Amino acid sequence: MIGTGQATQFEYKPLHKPNQLIYGQGQTAVITGWTVKASVAKHLQPQDYAVIGQLYSPTRGLNLLLRNLLFNPHVRYLVVLNATKEDKNAGACECLLDFFRNGFEEGLSDTGRKCWVINSKIPGYVDIEIDVNALKHLRHSIEFKEANSITEVVDIVKSFAQREALEPWGSPWEFPMSTIEPTVLPGTRYGHRIEGKTIAETWVKIIHRIKTTGTIRPTGYDGKWQELIDLMAVVTDEPENFYFPEPNYLPIDRNFLEEYICQILDDAPYREGLKYTYGQRLRSWFGKDQIEQVIHKLIGEIDAASAVMNLWDVKDHDKGGSPCLNHIWLRVVDNELSLTATLRSNDMFAAWPANAMGLRALQKHIRDEIAKRSEYNLKMGPLMTLSQSAHIYDDTWSNAEQLIQQQYAAICRKIDYYDPAGNFLIEIVEDKLVVTHTTPGSGEVVGCYSGKDALKLVREICAASPSIRPDHAGYLGMELQRAADCLKTGNKYIQDSK
Template identity: 60%
Template sequence: MTITPSNYLFNYDPHYKANQLICGYGQTAIITGWTVKESVARYLTSKEYAVIGNLYSPTRGISPLIRNLLANPHVASLVILQSTKEDQNAGGCQCLLDFLSKGFRAGVDHIGKDVWIINSNVLGYIDIEIPAEVLELIRESIVYREVESISKVVDHVKELNKKEKKKSWSNPLIFPFTETSSKIRPGTKYCHRIEGSTIAETWVRILHRIKTTGRVRPTEYGKWQELINIVAVVTDEPLDFYFPEPNYLPIRREFINDYISQILDDSSQREGIKYTYGQRLRSWFKKDQIQQVIDLLVSDINSSRAVMSLWDVNDYDNNDSPPCLNHIWIRTIDDELSLTATFRSNDMFSAWPSNAMGLRALQIHIMREIQNRINQKLKIGPLVTVSQSAHIYNDCWEYADKIVDAEYETICREKKYADPSGSYLIVIKNNQIFVEHITPGSGEIVNCYFGKSARKIYNKIAEDSPGIGIKHAMYLGSELQKAEICLKDKSYHYQQDKPLTVKS
């Protein structure tokens, strides 16, 4: 069935993520994957397409895409562009193609929520609120083609526009969508230090902190929950990376090498591809910054000038998406090579784990290159990321809550006694509480405290050691209070780390 007037115009009405789409008046939706959508739009008039948009994630992006198509049933065809490493790594476009060609099945996602699972080697979800018969209707009604370049997108769209317009295959269909809210507790706005032994552990701690005290703010991409300046410290990530079992991270081991190459390897500039981090580090400024850092540290292993910049001052004027990763600093202290990275904006749910693994790979690469050139035994030090805007988008809140509920308590139960501030030995002697502050490792006594008031002693310790761990500080408070009870009631005997006992 066709509509004969060749100049008939349709209005595309996006119900989801409208500010991330370029809307037109035609009958073809163009899915650009990770290619910049404006790079396609410049070759077409708005009458030639219905909508142009990116598809970054198969678990988060396909449902809103399908919801928008159901609300705009005049869309008769899809053109799906897969042309970048990022497309292959993320798998969003491939998963969409598999939905159209192979269908879907009922299942549960990785947090136990009922969803439709796309029949694909790439994990992709569709909201269960959309009935199966409606999903089958869209598969039967819309034709599609995969292309591998911008020029082929343009050629195919122009060819489609030579054909007669088609009637809508349905009335507009809109289905309920449940949005998760956040319960926010009081907390500081700025500067949050979070430490974990692995990237996975640190990530769960980050999610908990943001979901607990982060501020909900509107942005051009929708709502997000945000904290300012999260300093994340990963102390002991293994060289071959730790993936939990079952894997709750938003990245799989089989895809990590592709992501790492985007940080370590150069790439040529191509139309529609903004940049890769590797390109910014290797050639963007006509210098290989990674090699510069290696050469610098080979000549002066203690240099504090090993800095790499990904920020281009021209990003202010001619880049609608400047790099989120801005600076990287390498430093060796006590034969430990650390890496510190600064992000201006960081999606802590979907992006931070892969960001951290890519940076860890860069850290390992630099360490090994230095060791290959000089007789310097180095060990891998901490990975530190400073995320100036650390946020979780609202379509991930439910997933974040489920992961925190499942994993955070277990992580917190793991006993970790090491505190870089040292340890404290508490005894009662000469009718006073007596405390020795001992350095970690060497066991050197660096300070002594004594008195009869637990409060006065722990206040003084807090003044002298402001970096003491929270759990350690709370432990000290309880131990000192036990000691004070024993001073006041002579029937009790005090021993550190043991319950109060009555003297025989």
């Protein structure tokens, strides 16, 4: 023993995420899960605890948390607040508790990387670089307890603080941590458009675009992210019950999605320590049910361009913790209901698939309610998300690379020749190259270009139709050059012939 807990002060020195923690001088680490850490800290004195921090992900945050504990052997107690629906849905707190309850074994991560796998129904991984004996020593040197409310956490922490201070269980342990520095290709920083039929397909394309050309910059907390600014994703044909690939490479499953959709559609009472849910912001935050408002708006004025829902509160500037999802707009065009959402900050690897599916569920709910209450039977139009900061955190770069290697090429092979910019008929007429531009559906002629210079014609066409698909523009260039060669040699030219 080294004296009483009240008389002895310890210093917690984290190796990872130092700016996301609250520090004290005690021997208890407090993990608050999705509950705001300050809501626990305000009930305690600094001498009561060593550190207070949140834990969101069992595959990302838990590994760093254990590294920090190994570096601070004076921590002898652990209290885990596992209280909210978000905690149960994410499973991070449960997985942490299972590490201490059930241990771990050697295995593979979801990307096939060799690692320590926690014995839990929740997938959780620890770097294989961490010595097995160090992890075993940690497990048997810390007394842990689970709490289900802020009150219970505070009571447990205070009871630990009343005990005699204990000697550190060993010396600080630090192990090397592999990092990945991506190769960034030149590309546009602002304004991107990515389209896919399903959320899963669109997500892979998004990850590829960010990993290929995204700017690497420091985050507002700790670490780095790779970022594109103003990325618009368009999902055209997501099925009603959602598409999950087999095997599922998305970072969510159907059970997670079911809980997440509730957080968008349903109101939620205020609870200490929880910032908000999107459903709370939409249903009651401003004293109006905005979802009901847009339903009534569109029933009364089906062509309205003002069916808008807002989640941003001007007070968010002052108090922090502002919502990532800021603005939702519904629009009916040609009997088709589309939804556009603006997100100020968007974790595209871990969060966007759930964001997109939750918003799609909201879009369907509004479409169904309009059908129930009026004569309008609208079709489901596209879902569009505009992510003002579309980023991937550095602790998921290796997962993102693995996803691209396994899925991107296969998605690119699913060629769809439809181009909303139209079709182009190439002919040789009176010693000139003639290109006729037609609409993609009816085949109505909307433009005609002629000349002898293939490159000049391609430039004219792309200038007149700037939204033409890149692969379509490449095809036009190759076909026009082949036609130009035939024009020079006198050979007969037939489009698409070999």
